[in-house]
Amino acid sequence: MRADLPVRDPAPRLDRMTPPVRIGVQLQPQHADYAQIRDAVRRSEDLGVDVVFNWDHFFPLTGGPDGKHFECWTMLGAWAEQTSRVEIGALVTCNSYRNPELLADMARTVDHISGGRLVLGIGAGWFEKDYDQFGYEFGTPGTRIAELAAALPRIKARWAASNPVPTRDIPVLVGGGGERKTLRVVAEHADVWHAFGDAATIRRKSAILDEHGAAVGRDTASLVERSAAVSSPPEVAAADLLDAGVTLFTVGLSGPDYDLSLAQRWVAWRDARA
Template sequence: MTTPTNRKLRVGVQLHPQHADYASIRRAAAEAEDLGVDIVFNWDHFYPLYGEPEGKHFECWTMLGAWAEATSRVEIGALVTCNSYRNPELLADMARTVDHISGGRLVLGIGSGWFEKDYTEYGYDFGTAGGRLNDLASSLPRIESRLAKLNPAPTRKIPVLIGGGGEKKTLKLVAKHADIWHGFGDPEVVQRKVEVLDAHCADLGRDPAEIERSCGVEGEPAELGPKLAELGVSLFTVGVGGPDYDLSDLRKWVAWRDQQNG
């Protein structure tokens, strides 16, 4: 059974790091922070996901290290890191380092990976969707273990965001490991996913209220926002592409958030 969230509503933006010079991406991140967003995300790919397939593109974690210095208030993270591209222990160390650079503002977003061109062009084994999910399942405990061993330790318990909607494997991993679940879809799809997530939490003996629910959004916030909030969604993330990074829709969501939070 889904219930409205008691969390403060938050708004994120995913700046797609494609078809733009880095200076434009940096300006967009600064503008988003000035607008009052809560989290600025990028993504973890090596090529554009739409538009010119060989267009301009920048790497995820190098950028997050730069954002850690270029911003001062917002949380930052990948939506989401591809588990396949980095050794889990290395990723934990990278996350801890960006956590310190940012003064404790990193969200560790992670998923199993899906964009085949990234794999083939950079020499990773694409395998199968099930195999990639199994790899993610084995990586998450290794990441947690390494974070516990690092010196200095992270500045805080770094929030883990897991993206994806697979009902048998992904949402079970969310129930076991995540602080934030991120999904996509209309309210009917989201309702189904959060009901499955709640069931996995019950099976594991975990309070589902411990997991923040996040959703990618577009359109009018006054129409979509309340429907998702009724399902317990409290983080609403707007995707924005280059090269211009038009933040007009993001402004609407920030204004709606402020109205709801009072």
């Protein structure tokens, strides 16, 4: 990060009834050389975003299916050293690709490297090509969600048993919108829920999440931050998403150029609100 830019404090975690509005970017690690990805991370932190995400796949999801691509967690270790302020994480890690105890130790290590800035974004997995090409059992949506539900307590138990333990309670972000199973996992385990769909869909599913929270004895309305991807400028999308409860807005960017102009508009909107 350039020395002539003001340093923003890391975004506060979910110890407040209303989380602050935050802006993220997802730097999709596809169709780019790593030098271009590293430069996009630098530019994102200089711009003032709060969180920089990648994703956990082995092949591009858009554009040429056999284009350039890089692995998620190796990259997060490098980002932890490169950055000094932003939170970092995957949007999201696929639970199927790593033993839960191994993933917990990877996350703990990146947490320490970064000085306590890792977010563990995690989901059940869905991209069949990854599974087939790397030899994982694809199963069914039901089995993958059940495996995610079983993995999260194991991850937290491994953190508690580690030496040293993580620098903080690592925030867990769970992505997905399945109303009967996935949102139950969110209610039981997550600090952040990454939702999919328009504002009306997020509002409806958010209410279902809170019903699951009541069933498991957890006040998800105040304890679980709502997150969503945005592809429109804030003057178009912000009001409805805010009304739906979203406070973490993430702009997805693909290589090779990683154009941050839309993210810049969201950062300006966040700062104008403050």
